[in-house]
Amino acid sequence: MPANEKNMSPxxxxxxxxxxxxxSPIVRQRTQDVTFYRDxxxxxxxxxxxxxxxxxxITMALAQTxxxxxxxxxxxxxxxxAARKRAALNKEERERVHLVQADMTQFDLGDKFQLIxxxxxxxxxLLEVRDQVACVERVRKHLRPGGRLILDVFQTDAERMHDPVHMRESPLIEYTTSDGRQVRISERVAAFHRAEQRNDVETIYTIEHPSGKKERLVFAWPLRYFFRYEIEHLLARCGFRVSAEYGDFDRSPVRDNSPEMIFVAEPGW
Ligand SMILES: C[S@@+](CC[C@H](N)C(=O)[O-])C[C@H]1O[C@@H](n2cnc3c(N)ncnc32)[C@H](O)[C@@H]1O
Structure with missing residues (x-):
């Protein structure tokens, strides 16, 4: 059952x-973050x-450990x-996993967690500051004493905030699915909104089916980008203290060319 009906669709x-x-190889190649969250x-x-x-x-990987x-x-x-993956786990693992449909800015699970x-x-x-604050406040309400919040965002590359070169469709990866579809993924920025720290992104899937049928499917999505101290201030505003910050999943510090910004935070600013 959805935990919150208000914001359910679409x-x-x-x-x-x-x-x-x-x-998608873009997802499959992400193994370092699984290890990081498991640790x-x-x-x-x-x-x-x-x-x-x-x-x-990540959910299933944690249940398996x-x-x-x-x-x-x-x-x-x-x-x-996710439910299909849970069904494929053994009984013990399966019983450790709960899945909930809800909005991360509005949930109330009636339970507390050691780690979020x-x-x-x-x-x-989460495009708006009010949604980001609402989410972190929900997190604080759901943490046990001594609990931690960990979130990752990418480190913003200033070029990607405005350079028209990113409006050109550029290829990311090609692969073949297990049932024989040939997939090419490309991406472009459809619009820059610097004042809102947001890009409208299009991730484009060009698919050739084994039957020869061709499709071009576009996933159009708004992307909010963040800056390091913005997140630190946001967390502080919501009563969190940042206890560690990493620039990648190998736990290296945030440097100029770090791909990620990973924040470990605990209540108690
Ligand atoms: C890039 S996927 C990440 C999925 C997963 N954490 C992983 O590591 O593979 C982003 C996910 O965030 C979910 N999402 C976006 N906005 C959300 C919201 N307001 N509340 C809950 N989930 C949301 C999307 O439905 C999507 O499944």
Whole structure:
């Protein structure tokens, strides 16, 4: 049952993108973050709440290492895939996983967690400051004493805020799905909105089916970009203290060319 009916549809990921998510090499090649979040759960403990869990890529990995984990997502289609993965786990692992359809800015689960994580940038789908604050406040309400919040966003490359070169469609990757579809993924920025710290992005899937049928599917999505001290201030505003900050999942510091910004925070500013 949806934990909150107010903001249920249509979710951004309730589209073809849910069907292509897990097989995309862009997602499959992300293994370092899985290790990072697994280690974090070992360090900080469970139960874990994952906000924006999608198809359960991280959720299931945590359950397989013995952690109790609740995966929350807005998208029914992403959660359907997560439910299939949960069904494929053994009984013990399966019983450790709960999936909830809810908005990460409005949830109330009636439970508290030792660790709350927001992996692979769902926070960048929260466009407005009021939504970001609402999310972090929900996190604070759901944390046990001594609990931690960990979220990752990418480090913003200033060129990507305005350079028209990014408006040209550029190829990202090509692959063949398990049922023989040939997929080419490309991307472009359709519009820059610097005043709102947002780009309108198009991720374009050009698909050739085994039957010869061709399709061009466009996932159009707004991307909110952040700056390091903006997140630090946001967390402080919501009563959190940043206890560690990394520039990548190998726990290296945030440097000029770091791809990520990963924040580990605890209540108690
Ligand atoms: C890039 S995917 C990340 C999925 C997963 N965490 C992973 O690492 O593979 C972003 C996810 O955030 C979810 N999402 C976006 N806005 C949300 C919101 N307001 N509340 C809950 N989930 C949201 C999307 O439905 C999508 O599944």
């Amino acid at each position: 979710a951004l990921y309730d589209s073809f993108i849910a069907d292509y998510y897990d097989e 974090a759960a070992r360090e900080f403990g469970d139960p874990v709440l994952e906000l924006g869990c999608g198809t359960g890529r 013995g952690k109790r984990v609740t995966g929350l997502d807005l998208s029914e289609r992403m959660l359907e895939r 994580i927001i992996p692979f940038r769902p926070f960048q789908h």
